[in-house]
Amino acid sequence: MKYALLLMGRTQDPDCGEDGGADPEEFMAFDKEISEAGIVVGGFALEGPDLGVRVSGSGGESLVTSGPFAESNEFVGGSYVIDVADIDEAIAWAKKSPAAKAGHIEIRPVADY
């Protein structure tokens, strides 16, 4: 089964590396561990939500706006897509990630189309 581990952060929390924020070393160590386990099949790390650009609206009138977006305080900071036997294994990896302490991790099964 493939799962996306969505590493969620909150805009009001200190950034990674800042005082009180998550320790980048921990993220690097986790990245090394999960990569060496040979289960990672995809993923990405994102710049902060302040650099996000939104495109919304339908028809001819689409609206382009730039972050930060005041109305949402949670954002996806990055993701791993992993291929493991079952949800229990995915949960075990999520628990190991420093992102679970810094913010939270949402696990989503990848749809099998």
Next chain:
Amino acid sequence: MDPDPDAAARVLSAIGEEDYGRLLAALVTRFRDFDLAEEALHDAVLRAVETWSGRGVPERPQAWLMATAKNRAIDLIRSDEARTRHLARLRIEDELRPGDHDDHAERLGEEMDAADLPDERLGLFFTCSHPTLREDERIVLILRFLSGLTTAEVAAGFLIETATMQQRIVRAKQRILKTGIPFGRPAPDELGNRLPGVVRVLYLIFTQGINATAGPEHTRVDLQHEAIRLTRLLVGYLPEQTEARGLLALLLLTRARETARVTPDGRPVPLAEQDRSLWDSRLIAEGTGLVDVAAGEPGAGAFTIQAAIAALHADAARFADTDWKQILVLYRMLSGLDPSPVVALNTAIALGQVSGPEAAMSALDELAHDPQLLRYRPFHIARAITLDELGRTAEAEDAYAAGLECPGNDAESEYITARITDLRR
């Protein structure tokens, strides 16, 4: 072809309810698909009706059904692309050998002896009560696949429409499939972490049976019976787990009072007024025996403590003989271990029995802002009884009236109304 219902019944009686549950659990675990397992077993029973009526019941009907259902499942997978991918992941097809289906089934059946019919029901307990499932889903999955109740029976137990229950089961099965919830028993180091979740589901099934939150009857015996049966099964698999035995003791000791806790016309009888000669001494003996052992073990938790409290009640020949001091000690242990508003309420009631109604009243007043208790009938009844003992009759009547506003069944409502009438005399 529609089977002759009598013939189908004979097939099922040849294997028995227990074996049917084992077959289903084995197929579900093997193919990791509830729908496929049910369909395959259903078809195998139909085939048995045809075949056995001619050739007679085979020597090992369970093995015959298992082999036939397994082959049927594989056929079903082959005719469905999505399921073929699923099968490829499971890598079980290579166990098949060439040959006519029936011959193959027979041969496999001959090769399997009773010991080969794997008992996967313990693993199914854990799958059905996986923490990623919603609580209502866990309850219905356990009843549907480990108790073997039909969807209509489960729906009746919860007083909801069969169609609604059907949707809930479909949703729960989808969640297991799409979330990738594992089948089979967890690893030994994980089993201890997950067991409280399983035990809790069984407890919830029992309480649904004992205290129907809506509808006309105060008790619904079938769900209690099922909860006890399932807990016995669990204890059989995991005899070393203290809390599983603690729960079994609690259920038996509670069940022992069943006849006394309602009048023949269905009205609830409070503990103080129950005819204790109606308590089931056999269940009490078994429950007390389990508690005596479990309570001394390091694994004793909330269910074992509750069972110990129930055992103290059972031990008192009359209400006046109850060892409330010990019960208060146990409720305080329970408050430390597993605090909840309901435990706090019971602690206040026990305190009242030890130290008098003033002490109970001040403890109850401290709880009077808890939103859960304000919606909980026993809280208002406890207040009413305590206020009445203190001579504050008008307030007692108000407390009963507040209880009537809370959710509950009709028999309880009648009981409360009768108490209000008593107060006015």
